Amino acid sequence: MKILLADHHPVFRRGLKCMLKGDKKFNFKGKVEDGRFLIQEIQKHQPDVLILEIDLPNSNGVGTLRQLRNNFPDLKVLVVSCHPEEIYAISSIKAGADGFIAKTRSVKEITAALLTVCNNETFLSENIKKRESTDARKSEILKFKTLSTREIEVLNLLSRGKRNKEIAQDLAINEKTVSTYKTRLLKKLNVDNIAELIHQSRLLQITS
Template sequence: MDILLADHHPVFRRGLKCMMKDNQAFEFKGKVEDGKDLISGIAKYQPDVLVLEVDLPNSDGVGSLRRIRQEFPDLKVLVVSCHPEEIYAVSSVKAGANGYIAKTRTIKEVKKALLKVSEGGTFLSENIKDQMNDNQSGNILKFKKLSTREIEVLNLLSRGKRNKEIAQQLSINEKTVSTYKTRLLKKLNVDNIADLIHQSRLLQLSS
């Protein structure tokens, strides 16, 4: 099983290789450190499994999964990230990933996720499964209603990005960013951007 690592964190790349060194079924074929090289990297290495950091530089985040799925329909994709699972896990799978795991998870869980995805399964941690099924978790239910693009805009807002920066990163115009912000205010039932960002960060801290 050939693996391509698309991640700009050297420590994570080395750690994953070390963790899987005893499993001869896996071979790490190469790496991609920048989103602009992602598609060409997949075409070059022809991996069976792509381990993808959702925040790869010069990538449009979860949105890049849609293009990957269109161009490489048989490729298995495991998304990894330092972001909370509550925000990106469901959207990643909806966009075409076979699994999602946060980098804060244990080595055992990351290994389990890679094995599960490589075998053709779908991986989500027990934590996110429980939260998704918890009808009392109001914040989680709200975030589940957001589209992939709305989540991308919200994440960039929570990182202090301005409309112009968000528009450039997501390849949309500033007016469209404003439209998404209005939708987010309504869907998350808040009155202003400060409260919107605050609620987003509270959710992240709860993971």
């Protein structure tokens, strides 16, 4: 299995490569530290699986996932992140990822995730599956599952404290469109103001 690792944290890259190098099923073909070179490295190495950090510099998160799905339909993409799994996992899968796993997971889980996506199956951690199994959790998460990929992108950026102008620049849309998305988010998540919207989003992540 040819693997390309796209991550800008040297310790994580070296650690993952070291942990998996003893397994003959995995063959690391290269690394990418900057989103500007992601496409050319995929074309160069032709990997079976791309391990993609969701916050790769000069990469547009789930927007990059959509681009990869369009350009490389046969490429398996396993998203890794140090952020809470719940919201990012859902948005990543919706945008075209084959799996999502937190960087804090064990070598055994990461290995299982790689094998799962290569077997044409979607990987989500048992942690997420268990939390979604409770009625209360289902009710809470269902609200977020009604959001479109773009609405989730806007919500994530709002939660990071970004203003309309910054969000518009990051997503390559105009500020009026950002305002429209914010209005939709208020309605869909049943809150009265942006502060409540951000609080609810962060609360869900904290309790994940």
